[in-house]
Amino acid sequence: MDEEAAKKLIVETLEKKKGKSKFYLKDFYKMLPDEKPRTVKNLVNKMVGEETLEYWSSGSTTLIGLKGVGKQAGSEDED
Amino acid sequence: MVEFRHKTPLIDQLETGPWTSFVSDIKREHESRMENPKGIDYQFNQDCCDDLLGVLELSYDHGRTHWKHGGIVGVFGYGGGVIGRYCDQPEMFPGVAHFHTMRVNQPMGHFYSTKYLEQLMDLWERRGSGLTNMHGATGDIIFLGTSTPQLEEVFYELTHNINQDLGGSGSNLRTPSDCMGQSMCEFACFDTQEICYQLTMEYQDELHRPAFPYKFKFKFDGCPNCCVASIARSDISFIGTWRDDIRIDQEAVKAYVGGELKSNAGAHASRDWGPFDIQKEVIGLCPTQCMSWDGSKLEINTPECTRCMHCINVMPRALRIGLDTGCSLLLGAKSPILDGAQMATLVVPFIKVEPPYDEIKETVIEPIWDWWMEEGKNRERLGELIKRQGMQKVLEVTGFKAIPQMIQEPRSNPYVFWKEDEVPGGFKRDINEFRKYHQR
Amino acid sequence: MAFISSGYNPDKPMEDRITDIGPRYYEEFYPPVIKKNKGKWLYHEILEPGIVVHVAESGDELYAIRCGGCRLMSVSHIREIMEIADKYSDGYVRWTTRNNIEFMTDSKDKCMALKADVLARKQPGGCYKFPIGGTGASITNIVHTQGWIHCHTPATDASGTVKVTMDTLFDQWENMKLPAKLRVSMACCLNMCGAVHCSDIAILGYHRKPPLVDHEYIDKMCEIPLAIAACPTAAIKPSKIDWNGKKLNTVSVNEERCMFCGNCYTMCPSMPLADTEGDGIVLMAGGKISNRIDAPKFSKVVVAFIPNEMPRWPTMTATIKKMVDTYSANANKYERLGQWAERIGWEKFFEKCELEFTHHLIDDFRDPAYYTWRQTTNFKFT
Numbered sequence A: 001m002d003e004e005a006a007k008k009l010i011v012e013t014l015e016k017k018k019g020k021s022k023f024y025l026k027d028f029y030k031m032l033p034d035e036k037p038r039t040v041k042n043l044v045n046k047m048v049g050e051e052t053l054e055y056w057s058s059g060s061t062t063l064i065g066l067k068g069v070g071k072q073a074g075s076e077d078e079d
Numbered sequence B: 001m002v003e004f005r006h007k008t009p010l011i012d013q014l015e016t017g018p019w020t021s022f023v024s025d026i027k028r029e030h031e032s033r034m035e036n037p038k039g040i041d042y043q044f045n046q047d048c049c050d051d052l053l054g055v056l057e058l059s060y061d062h063g064r065t066h067w068k069h070g071g072i073v074g075v076f077g078y079g080g081g082v083i084g085r086y087c088d089q090p091e092m093f094p095g096v097a098h099f100h101t102m103r104v105n106q107p108m109g110h111f112y113s114t115k116y117l118e119q120l121m122d123l124w125e126r127r128g129s130g131l132t133n134m135h136g137a138t139g140d141i142i143f144l145g146t147s148t149p150q151l152e153e154v155f156y157e158l159t160h161n162i163n164q165d166l167g168g169s170g171s172n173l174r175t176p177s178d179c180m181g182q183s184m185c186e187f188a189c190f191d192t193q194e195i196c197y198q199l200t201m202e203y204q205d206e207l208h209r210p211a212f213p214y215k216f217k218f219k220f221d222g223c224p225n226c227c228v229a230s231i232a233r234s235d236i237s238f239i240g241t242w243r244d245d246i247r248i249d250q251e252a253v254k255a256y257v258g259g260e261l262k263s264n265a266g267a268h269a270s271r272d273w274g275p276f277d278i279q280k281e282v283i284g285l286c287p288t289q290c291m292s293w294d295g296s297k298l299e300i301n302t303p304e305c306t307r308c309m310h311c312i313n314v315m316p317r318a319l320r321i322g323l324d325t326g327c328s329l330l331l332g333a334k335s336p337i338l339d340g341a342q343m344a345t346l347v348v349p350f351i352k353v354e355p356p357y358d359e360i361k362e363t364v365i366e367p368i369w370d371w372w373m374e375e376g377k378n379r380e381r382l383g384e385l386i387k388r389q390g391m392q393k394v395l396e397v398t399g400f401k402a403i404p405q406m407i408q409e410p411r412s413n414p415y416v417f418w419k420e421d422e423v424p425g426g427f428k429r430d431i432n433e434f435r436k437y438h439q440r
Numbered sequence C: 001m002a003f004i005s006s007g008y009n010p011d012k013p014m015e016d017r018i019t020d021i022g023p024r025y026y027e028e029f030y031p032p033v034i035k036k037n038k039g040k041w042l043y044h045e046i047l048e049p050g051i052v053v054h055v056a057e058s059g060d061e062l063y064a065i066r067c068g069g070c071r072l073m074s075v076s077h078i079r080e081i082m083e084i085a086d087k088y089s090d091g092y093v094r095w096t097t098r099n100n101i102e103f104m105t106d107s108k109d110k111c112m113a114l115k116a117d118v119l120a121r122k123q124p125g126g127c128y129k130f131p132i133g134g135t136g137a138s139i140t141n142i143v144h145t146q147g148w149i150h151c152h153t154p155a156t157d158a159s160g161t162v163k164v165t166m167d168t169l170f171d172q173w174e175n176m177k178l179p180a181k182l183r184v185s186m187a188c189c190l191n192m193c194g195a196v197h198c199s200d201i202a203i204l205g206y207h208r209k210p211p212l213v214d215h216e217y218i219d220k221m222c223e224i225p226l227a228i229a230a231c232p233t234a235a236i237k238p239s240k241i242d243w244n245g246k247k248l249n250t251v252s253v254n255e256e257r258c259m260f261c262g263n264c265y266t267m268c269p270s271m272p273l274a275d276t277e278g279d280g281i282v283l284m285a286g287g288k289i290s291n292r293i294d295a296p297k298f299s300k301v302v303v304a305f306i307p308n309e310m311p312r313w314p315t316m317t318a319t320i321k322k323m324v325d326t327y328s329a330n331a332n333k334y335e336r337l338g339q340w341a342e343r344i345g346w347e348k349f350f351e352k353c354e355l356e357f358t359h360h361l362i363d364d365f366r367d368p369a370y371y372t373w374r375q376t377t378n379f380k381f382t
């Protein structure tokens, strides 16, 4: 899949999820089953650099979601 | 006199006794910030130390923490290196309402020059709380407490002025760490600092951006004494070892026997344990009974020695590690959460540790990562994956041959899951052919 | 306080951005004698508690003096360390992985002058700023975690329990009279950031009550699926509740499954865990890391619960002291605490250390539990 199409697919899949805004890296592998994990990882990290996605860290694990989406921003007084 | 807004009668009781007091130290920092003799334009709350003492006193009063976790903060493009913290009583303690941690990648071996420390301290005094952890449990320098807007500013100054990066947290490679090794220790079988540095640099992307199902740690111990506890807490544990003879200086052995040299480098000096008894303290405690002493000559039967370090620890001036040195690689240690603690399992008994470490990278690290990225479940450490899919799978993905060094003992059940291609003729058989010889 | 920019432009985060440069190269920070003799050290000797001389093949000597540090260290304290390093050790200093500070000098005279100087430095309440010791058959500094100073899931304080334990064991820090090294570690919750699970003695904070659920706010503050996914034992289920006539989304916690880990609170501030009576301390013993003589060992739980007794935890320190003293009086030279306990048998360990044995100390957590029960008739009567 070309990169733009993959990005679009990721954004659309995330927008469809209700009630949950943060995902494990492995959830992204499932969106692009034909790509190698390493390729998906690089793409996801690139999308963070482009400010489409953002990280959320529990300290021990990292979750990833659409930038600015979700309830954490509110409860952390960072919005 | 600098004022303290909060009364702290409980934690004040931690300012007595001989051991150095962190309460006195935080008070000292508060005084320094309020007096501000250098006229610093503080970019983070000047009175944060006072409020931190107040929060702590409150916790001491009723035995509960007053911190909340926050995961949204970070520096742009990095998945780790920052841990978000908010106080759950922000009105009472506004100075620490937002109090985030930054992890700074420590120099290998924790060696510092005062010039470099000065740069770090100047930065953290201005843009943070003036409090640190030297060091965090994974080895990083911990900058303890600043506000969200200061995170990027600190990062900018670190990278532009101090030539220094953050460390890792989250689902990525954690800041690798090492024992002081050859820099000061004669037991070191490889240069722990160099490989630790080189792998840290090689895998910067994996360190700063989430790459894995969960955290991943490398730690480097120069010898089986394991001073950085790699065998208990790293996904790949590098432990120095050697293949040839322990070098023996027979004259020095005699000097230990005669009492001229202090056993165990003087480690037992504060108590009278009686005269040194080589038979009892060395030969008798050798776990493999591979040593002998006839009163004038010490011999070690090298093929029987397991390089446990005991005799070398006891007589460091007489015995030295061999010359054909390298390391053993063990996989999969983790702390108890969730399925119980695991020690690392020996997979590579011996490998040379020589720059640029291609063999280690290509035959161990990268195949293991590929497997774990593919098969590991969310938040499953490598050790748990190995338990779930078996040591056989480790051999399959790395291509290493099974050898008895990998196990404590062979299995005590015969339930081998033979694979079809291991059995002549395979699993598909013809029932009619069978029935020619066996009735229904 | 006026905001002063470092040069960073929040509107263009990628402008002039420097990333992935790693740590500084360690060699810049080696004292010259280390740069010269690295990998060519011949032997070391502990001259007195806290002072080690390293002798190189070249004949060069390096005197290292080990001072205890609080892991939590202020900029002012570190500046004082820098002043000492500039005065005596040419501007170089290192930290050990157990949070001690090591000053390295090239002569014995300088080392002794440094010793006298730092021992005279005291804090206002009389505590040493730089206690010296921790080498050889002694108790060195306690590796520990954040506690109430900075973490959201601790069941006890870290710095405080460490301070009172080091005060209690100070004689063993300053002297080398134990049968072998004895390592104490501290972690303030079962996540064990400090990897205490292989220590001769481990102090562990432990919660005993499942999280509270703030039904009224949980759906506003948290993403419920994330809290559910965070739970390692699948104890959390989605549910609904009637709240002043309104149906609200919330969660229910299966209390029997909860292992009190606090992961839910990490994801969701509406599920706090801390509790005055519920929280306290577990003591573990008998672990080790080194491969010396036998394989590394995990620490075992020897006291299932001690309440938090702020500010100085007297029951905890007395229990630790009793274990250390009993070990010291009974073990053979070179024997680590766990090796001694295994030699005499754990039943004897409980007898000698006067520790009560309770059903909480018999493992019932998953498969490995079976391997810790006794499957032989060989035991001792106590």
Ligand code: HEM
Binding pocket: A058, A059, A060, B083, B085, B101, B133, B135, B136, B137, B138, B139, B140, B142, B233, B335, B337, C144, C145, C146, C150, C151, C152, C191, C192, C193, C194, C195
């Ligand atoms: C699943 C287990 C773990 C979880 C959920 C966890 C979570 C956390 C959290 C929330 C903090 C933040 C404390 C603060 O600064 O407020 C923290 C700090 C830290 N953790 Fe862990 N941790 C885990 C295991 C470990 C282990 C096993 C290690 C090391 C061997 C470790 C190393 C660290 C370090 C270095 C810090 C930074 C501050 C410190 O040293 O206390 N963590 N961890």
Ligand code: HEM
Binding pocket: B179, B180, B181, B184, B185, B186, B187, B225, B226, B227, B228, B229, B313, C044, C096, C097, C098, C180, C181, C183, C288, C289, C290, C291, C292, C336
């Ligand atoms: C010349 C340098 C050193 C020598 C000769 C030395 C020697 C030893 C010896 C003899 C042991 C014995 C283990 C035992 O009694 O079971 C040991 C253990 C240990 N050493 Fe060192 N050590 C040196 C430096 C260091 C350094 C620099 C560190 C840490 C940075 C360190 C950390 C440890 C640790 C963690 C253990 C743990 C063993 C355990 O938990 O069982 N050592 N070392």
Ligand code: HEM
Binding pocket: none
């Ligand atoms: C899955 C594993 C096992 C299976 C399927 C199995 C099956 C059997 C069967 C079918 C018999 C009866 C044989 C006969 O009477 O002709 C038998 C007898 C026996 N088995 Fe096993 N067995 C197993 C494991 C073991 C083990 C692990 C032990 C001992 C450690 C054991 C000890 C014995 C003994 C002592 C007898 C003789 C009993 C008698 O004399 O009546 N078996 N076993």
Ligand code: HEM
Binding pocket: B137, B227, B228, B229, C066, C095, C096, C097, C098, C099, C100, C134, C135, C136, C140, C141, C143, C181, C182, C183, C185, C193, C194, C195, C196, C197, C198, C199, C200, C287, C288, C289
């Ligand atoms: C977070 C985990 C740990 C870290 C970062 C760590 C680090 C260190 C460091 C830096 C030293 C060296 C020097 C000193 O005494 O100041 C050391 C020494 C030692 N540690 Fe650890 N360690 C850890 C865990 C353990 C554990 C779990 C044990 C368990 C038994 C242990 C046992 C020892 C021993 C025996 C020494 C002896 C050093 C000596 O005085 O020669 N360490 N450790």
Ligand code: SF4
Binding pocket: B179, B180, B181, B182, B185, B186, B187, B188, B189, B221, B222, B223, B224, B225, B226, B227, B228
């Ligand atoms: S692990 Fe071995 S080589 Fe490294 S510092 Fe400890 S004793 Fe020395």
Ligand code: SF4
Binding pocket: B285, B286, B287, B288, B289, B290, B291, B300, B304, B305, B306, B307, B308, B309, B310, B311, B312, C293
């Ligand atoms: S290193 Fe250990 S096994 Fe080898 S000779 Fe020495 S005491 Fe024996």
Ligand code: SF4
Binding pocket: C145, C146, C147, C151, C152, C153, C154, C155, C187, C188, C189, C190, C191, C192, C193, C194
């Ligand atoms: S051990 Fe637990 S409570 Fe302590 S710092 Fe680590 S996560 Fe926080």
Ligand code: SF4
Binding pocket: C210, C211, C230, C231, C232, C233, C234, C235, C236, C253, C257, C258, C259, C260, C261, C262, C263, C264, C265, C273
């Ligand atoms: S404390 Fe841990 S085990 Fe208990 S409900 Fe929360 S996440 Fe689950």
